[in-house]
Amino acid sequence: MKLRRLNLPWRQPDLEAGPIRLSSRRLFILPTRIGLVFAALLFGLLMASSNYAISLGYLFTFLMASVGMAGLLHTQRNLLGMVLRPLPVTPVYAGEAAHFKLQVDNPDGRLRGALVLKQGPHASAEADLPGRSSVALEITLSQTRRGYHRIAPLTLASAWPLGLFRCWSVFAPDWSVLVYPRPAPEPLPLPESTGTGQGKAGDRAGEEEFYGLRDYRPGDSLNRIAWKNMARGQRPLTKQFADLQGETRWLDWNAAPEQETEARLSRLVRWALDAERSGQAWGLRMPGTTLPPGRGDNHLKQALDALARYGEA
Amino acid sequence: MAKPEPGVLWLVGPLVLALLPQVLFLPVWVSVAAGLIVLWRIGPGWRKNAPGQRILIYPLLIAGAIGVFLEHHTVFGPQGGVSLLVLMSSLKLLESEGRRDHLVMTLVGYFLLMTTFIHDQRPLTALWLAMAATVFTASLIATQSSTLLPWRTALRLGGSLMLQALPLALLLFVLFPRLHSPIGGLTQTRQAQTGLSDSMSPGTISQLIRSDAIAFRADFASAQVDGHALYWRGPVLGQYDGRNWRRLDANDEDVTAETLGRPLNYTITLEADNQPWLPVAGLATGLSLPGAHETADLEWLAAAPVQERQRYAVQAWLDYRIESTLSPARRARALALPEGFNPRAVALGRSWASHGQSAQAIVDAAQAYFRDQPFYYTLNPPALGANAVDEFLFGSRRGFCEHYAGAFTVLMRAAGIPARVVTGYQGGEYNPIGKYWVVRQRDAHAWAEVWLADQGWVRIDPTAAVAPNRVELGIEAGLPDTDRTVLNLPAAWLQPLRLTWDYVNNGWNQWVLGYDFERQQRLLNAFSPSLTSLRGMLWALLAGAAMLLGGLSLFLLRPSRQARMDEAARVYARFLHRMAKAGLDKGQAEGPADFARRASRDRPDLAREIEAITRCYAGLRYGHAPREWLADLQRLTKAFKP
Numbered sequence: 001m002k003l004r005r006l007n008l009p010w011r012q013p014d015l016e017a018g019p020i021r022l023s024s025r026r027l028f029i030l031p032t033r034i035g036l037v038f039a040a041l042l043f044g045l046l047m048a049s050s051n052y053a054i055s056l057g058y059l060f061t062f063l064m065a066s067v068g069m070a071g072l073l074h075t076q077r078n079l080l081g082m083v084l085r086p087l088p089v090t091p092v093y094a095g096e097a098a099h100f101k102l103q104v105d106n107p108d109g110r111l112r113g114a115l116v117l118k119q120g121p122h123a124s125a126e127a128d129l130p131g132r133s134s135v136a137l138e139i140t141l142s143q144t145r146r147g148y149h150r151i152a153p154l155t156l157a158s159a160w161p162l163g164l165f166r167c168w169s170v171f172a173p174d175w176s177v178l179v180y181p182r183p184a185p186e187p188l189p190l191p192e193s194t195g196t197g198q199g200k201a202g203d204r205a206g207e208e209e210f211y212g213l214r215d216y217r218p219g220d221s222l223n224r225i226a227w228k229n230m231a232r233g234q235r236p237l238t239k240q241f242a243d244l245q246g247e248t249r250w251l252d253w254n255a256a257p258e259q260e261t262e263a264r265l266s267r268l269v270r271w272a273l274d275a276e277r278s279g280q281a282w283g284l285r286m287p288g289t290t291l292p293p294g295r296g297d298n299h300l301k302q303a304l305d306a307l308a309r310y311g312e313a
Numbered sequence: 314m315a316k317p318e319p320g321v322l323w324l325v326g327p328l329v330l331a332l333l334p335q336v337l338f339l340p341v342w343v344s345v346a347a348g349l350i351v352l353w354r355i356g357p358g359w360r361k362n363a364p365g366q367r368i369l370i371y372p373l374l375i376a377g378a379i380g381v382f383l384e385h386h387t388v389f390g391p392q393g394g395v396s397l398l399v400l401m402s403s404l405k406l407l408e409s410e411g412r413r414d415h416l417v418m419t420l421v422g423y424f425l426l427m428t429t430f431i432h433d434q435r436p437l438t439a440l441w442l443a444m445a446a447t448v449f450t451a452s453l454i455a456t457q458s459s460t461l462l463p464w465r466t467a468l469r470l471g472g473s474l475m476l477q478a479l480p481l482a483l484l485l486f487v488l489f490p491r492l493h494s495p496i497g498g499l500t501q502t503r504q505a506q507t508g509l510s511d512s513m514s515p516g517t518i519s520q521l522i523r524s525d526a527i528a529f530r531a532d533f534a535s536a537q538v539d540g541h542a543l544y545w546r547g548p549v550l551g552q553y554d555g556r557n558w559r560r561l562d563a564n565d566e567d568v569t570a571e572t573l574g575r576p577l578n579y580t581i582t583l584e585a586d587n588q589p590w591l592p593v594a595g596l597a598t599g600l601s602l603p604g605a606h607e608t609a610d611l612e613w614l615a616a617a618p619v620q621e622r623q624r625y626a627v628q629a630w631l632d633y634r635i636e637s638t639l640s641p642a643r644r645a646r647a648l649a650l651p652e653g654f655n656p657r658a659v660a661l662g663r664s665w666a667s668h669g670q671s672a673q674a675i676v677d678a679a680q681a682y683f684r685d686q687p688f689y690y691t692l693n694p695p696a697l698g699a700n701a702v703d704e705f706l707f708g709s710r711r712g713f714c715e716h717y718a719g720a721f722t723v724l725m726r727a728a729g730i731p732a733r734v735v736t737g738y739q740g741g742e743y744n745p746i747g748k749y750w751v752v753r754q755r756d757a758h759a760w761a762e763v764w765l766a767d768q769g770w771v772r773i774d775p776t777a778a779v780a781p782n783r784v785e786l787g788i789e790a791g792l793p794d795t796d797r798t799v800l801n802l803p804a805a806w807l808q809p810l811r812l813t814w815d816y817v818n819n820g821w822n823q824w825v826l827g828y829d830f831e832r833q834q835r836l837l838n839a840f841s842p843s844l845t846s847l848r849g850m851l852w853a854l855l856a857g858a859a860m861l862l863g864g865l866s867l868f869l870l871r872p873s874r875q876a877r878m879d880e881a882a883r884v885y886a887r888f889l890h891r892m893a894k895a896g897l898d899k900g901q902a903e904g905p906a907d908f909a910r911r912a913s914r915d916r917p918d919l920a921r922e923i924e925a926i927t928r929c930y931a932g933l934r935y936g937h938a939p940r941e942w943l944a945d946l947q948r949l950t951k952a953f954k955p
Contacts, residue, residue, distance in 0.1 A: 021879075024870060034416045041420050045427050050492050052391070053621070055826045056434045060427055060442070062485035066478030067450060069862060073869045074474065081873050107875035111466070113458040126459035161454040161470060163416050 013153050017174040019105075020084040022156070026169050029076055035164035038068060071162035078112050078158050079167050082129075087136065091178040091304070093269070094146045098177040101136040102154070104129060113160030119152060146181040146265065146308050150174065180304045181265040183273055184258075190271055190278070191255040213237040214298060248293045249275055251303075253286040265307050272303045286310065320461055323452040324409055324418060325355055328402060330445035331425045335399060338432045340384050343396045346377065350403040361410060370404050377404070391431045398425060415456045422449045436821045447475050477869075481861045488837075488854040490847055491830040508586030509547040509736050513558040513759060515701055518736065519692050519713040522788060524754035527584050528738055529592055530819055532749040534578035540741050540750035541787065543631075544760065544772065545592035547737035549610035551646060553726075555654035556701060558719060558734045561646060566609045569637055570596055572630035582822060583623045589614045592738055592752075595629030609643075610733070611635060611770075624827060637769045639731060647731030647764060655702040655723060662727025672765050675728045676773060679721055683778040686710060688717075690780035690791060714776045714783070718759040721775040731764035735772070740787035747816040755788055877943050881933035884943075888926055888950045895955035905931055922953050 013026075031039070042065050049057030083105040092098045102124075106112050109131035117124040117137040124137040137156075143149065157168035213226055216236035226237040256267040268286065275282035276295065283293035289306045291299075329351060336344045353359055360366060377400035378388055385393035402421045409418055426442045426449075451471030455462040462470075508528070510517065531540055550558035577595060591605055591613040599605075602625040604616025615623070639647070650659065665675045689711045697704045702720045705712050712720075718734050725732035739758035741750045760774040776791075777784040783791025824832075837844035844853055872880070889899055897915060899908040909927035913920035929946035932938030 021876075034413070034420075038420060041424060045424070048427065052431055053829070054430045054434065055828050056430045056439055057427055058489065058828075059482065059486045059825065060430065060446070062489065063443075063446070063475070063478055063482040064423055065485070066481035067474055069481060070474050070477045070865060073862075073866050077869050080870055081876055108873040111458075111462075113454075113462075115459075128459050128462075160457050161474070162450070163412070163453065163457045 013170050013172045015172050015174055020171050020173065022079050022082045022084070022169050024076065024080055026171070027076055027079055027167055028169070029072060029165050029167040032159055032164060032166050035068070035166075038164050042068070068162070068164055072165045074161050075159065075165040075167045078160050079115075079156065079169060081108060082106055082112065082156075084156065084171065084173070086173045086175040089175070089177040091180060091301075091308070092143055093180045094143055094182040097140045097142040098179070100139045100141065100151060100175065100177070102139070102156075102173075103134055103136050104156070105134045106131060108132070113158065115156060115158050115160075118155045118157060141177075143177065143179040146179045146262075147312065148176055148178050148309060150176045178305065178308055180308045181262065181269045184263070184266040184270040187270065187274065188257065188267070190249055190275055191252060213239060249280055249282040250293075251275060251282060251284045261311070265310055269304060269307055272300060272307070276300045320456060321355055323455050323461070323464075323467075324415060325351055325406065327422055327445060327449040327452050328406065328418065328425075330448055331422050331429075331442075332399060332403075334429050334433065334438055334441060335395070335425065338392075338429075339396055339399060342380065343377075343384075343399055347399050347403040350406060354406045359407070366407060370407055374401065374404055377401075391428065395425075395428045395431075398428070412456055416453065419449050419453050434826050436817060439825075443475070447471050450474055477865055481858060481865075484857045484861060485854070486828070487833070488844075488850050488857065490850050491828070491833050508588040508754070509590055509757060510588065511548050511550075511560045513550055513715055513719070513734060513736060514556055515694070515697055515705075515712070515716055515719070518715045518757050518759055519694075521757045522692070522755040526754045527815075528586070528752050528754050528756070529581050529583040530749050530751050531594075531741070532580045532582070536748065538577065538579070540743065540752075541785075543594040543739070544735075544758070544774075545594050545738040545752060546611060546613075546735060547590045547592055549608075549612050549733055549735050549762075551610065551733040553649070553651060553719075553723065555651040555699070558722075561610065566640065566643065568609045568635060570611075571634045571637070572596055572598075573632035573634065574630060576628050576630050578626070578628050580624060580626045582819070582827070583619060583625070585619050585621050585623075587618050587620060589618050591615055591619075591623075591625065593627055593629060595631040596633035596635065597627050597629040599628070601626040609636075622822060622827065624823075634769045636764070637767065639764055644731055644764075647733055648726050648729065650723065650726050655700045657700075657703045658706050658720065658723050659727040661706070662724045662729075665724075666728040672730050672763070675730060676725070676763055676765075679724050679728075680773065680775060680778045682724075683717065683721070683775050688712070688779045690776065690783060690793070692792060715759045717775040717779060718761045721761045721773065725761070725763050733762050733770075735760050735762055739774075739784065742787075742812075744812050744815055744819070746812055747819055749819065751815055751819075871940070877940060878934055881930055881943060881946055884946050884950050885926070885930045885934075888930075888953060891953060891955055892923075897955075905934075916955065919953075919955055922949065925949055926953065 042061055045057065045061040045064070048054070049061055085103040085105065087101040087103050089098055089100055102117055104115060104127075106129045111131060112129040114126050115129060115135070115137065116126045117139050119139055119141065122139055122141055124139045127135045127137060129135050139154070141151070151173070153170050153172040155168050155170050157166055159166040213229070214237065216225060216238050220238045224239045226239050229237050251268055251271045253264065253268070256264045256271075258264045258267050268284065272282070272284065276299075279295070281293040281295050284291040284303045284306065286306070288310075291303055291306060332344075332347055339347075378397060381388050381393050381396045381400070385396065387393040388397050398421070402418065402425065405414075405418060405421070409415065423446065426446055429438065429442055448468070448471070451464075451467040454470050454474075455464065455467035509521070529545075531545075533540065548560055551561040552559045579594075581592065583591065591600060591602065593600070593613045596611065597607075597613065600613060602615065602623060605613055605625065606616075607613055636643075665678055670678070687710055690713070691711050692713055694705075694712045694716060695709045697709070702723045705716050706720050706724075715734075715736075722732040722734050736757070736759045738752045738756045739760075740756040741752040743750055758776070760772060760776065762770045762772055764770050774784055780791040834845050837850070841849075843849045885905070892899070892912060895916070897912045899905075903911070905927050909923050912923050916923075926946060926949050929938070929942050929949065933942055933946065
């Protein structure tokens, strides 16, 4: 048999993708503070039994001690065999809190009690998990920096059923949140459309112009499916047209009045949100990335994504 | 009254269960106060976090502590401390809310349960407390959950936890090294109980025999012994003041004792009666009890009044001769009669002596007197005046054993024969289930001893002359029908039940309550002499605990069905991989059974293995195969080399 790497509480856990099954080798257990008080009480009971020569006192003390030991095994059993699945995290703006939801599956028929997900000082609400069911434990972590952040190792813990021992498992899921830059707080007018670049505003007023393809989504008009591409064996794509009746706005890196990079990114985010609200098609131009003009949630997401990841290696 | 929320019931319920048996031992006001506080907590008047309520707790606590101090003169120890603990724990209820409070309350509850054992260790109490401990554990489980569990689930979990803990607890109980004697030698807590006393006046024993309480149990090494015929000797009363018989004060001369015939071996388990007497039948050479000693009157005394159940082994001779020469001082004391009392009895005794008869003839004449005159054996004799013996012998002639023994001794002393009264027990009940004799307070008896030259002290039971059934068949048969009601005798149909219950009680006393250093040594020695050393005990303890906990963890932490299915799928994938290397690929849409059939057709040499592996896998994955099949599947797949 191959020797597997030992899990030790002080060792950083390996990064894991996909569902995590809690096996006994990754569970740790120690008495709680009240568990230590319980041990002291048992010692006191033992002393009293021998002091007063109470034979039943011995039996009672030993019974309670054994209940504690059985409780230890039950506490370990409480976490054993559970499957943890990190759920996708909705992106947030810097300064907001991201909600990490961990789906905990209980594959067995028995009740799992008082589970709590923790990371540092942050903890989820406690949850009981009846047999063969799932629960999502949510941990809320405020995000200060933009970018794509992987969550630090997490702890799933429980002291159930007796509260005398606490069992926990540390795990590092491949679980990240995309944090958009914080939108600049003060509104500035959107940059004027300059007409430079690819925009051909006013050429064919009143018509829509094809400007790109995106993944097909159920509900898209059949007329707009790129059948030619499909015939070439590609996945279904939908043609996108921009209403170029008005002007196409370009949100340009250089147009932002701020000089500092993060401030500039914040400005562009603010502009992107404002532009999207205005109903006009808009494009984004920044060092390394140019997003052709467009509209819609997907377009906005692409822009925010690019802004969030600006400067990433 | 508003319905209290279930969390409160989990808090209050177990505590009430723990306090109920305490009520028997607590001062009444403590019980009442605790009860009122509990009612307050579950009643509509209680408010969460109400500041007024919080402020009230401390004055109440101080008042309670003062009350306890006035009652017990201490706030510590098994009485004062427990009273205070009861008050404190019920007051704590008023401010208990969260899970932490609940945990603390549970620990206090466990402690309260334990304190009950100081007073009462009977089997039913133990059963009750075990139940209370289970409810405490269940309440802990219910409230440790994030949502309050249904009581049924919590009780089931708590109960199974207790049951799983029981084997380890029993192992610890048997193997945990016991101490020779209590370390602290702290206060005794038992209340005075009835028993033989060091003086006897008319009515002493007839009061005693109304008690159903067990005096002691005797276990004979040989089954043929008739425990009924034995006289269990208690205090010997040699001093008479006209009304009361008392023990002699100075009683430490050396007297000769000579054993005759064969010895008898038995073990006595004496109930605590707060008296120093150790009942013994026959002449014993020594008692296996530290501090036990014998007086010149052949009484056995413990070092101190018996406050706890004691067990001692005796080797005794039923035939013996003691004090064949009587010293003049002892002779004088055994003849002394108070001046001016019972003139007629003294005259009767003297008249027997004046006829010049032998001592033996005088003894016979006295017994004949009791037999021939219309004496009547009864528990309800009339009240007697100053000359009690005269009134009894020549007037009422109704009396109980103390009347006969006392009157007979007076007659003998008047006739010049040294005599004394002996109190003790006679009779008893055989328990055929446990094969031991039970002697109760109701079997208390008084008889006489006379000193005859060359024979020493000889037992004479004048009651036998009046009511031979008392001596031969026991107190129940000896008494007239009308008197039997006061004896508190059980109905006949209850007899088997009563004997069984006594057997249970005796076993409990011997093996649970009486499990001390000596008994532990004897039990462990029966298994292996190496276990009797401290080192042997600790090693056995460790090994046994490891085995029990290992077994429990194997049972509790065994892989679930889901885990087995996953493991089976993993092993089967390995099998498929080996098959693929051998050129047999399972199609995407092909089921394991179909694949096995096709593969077996292509490779008939592997057909048996393929079939076995597939059956294991299918059973684990789709059927309800027992867990052993997983090991089979692993073994088969490992050995599978196409």
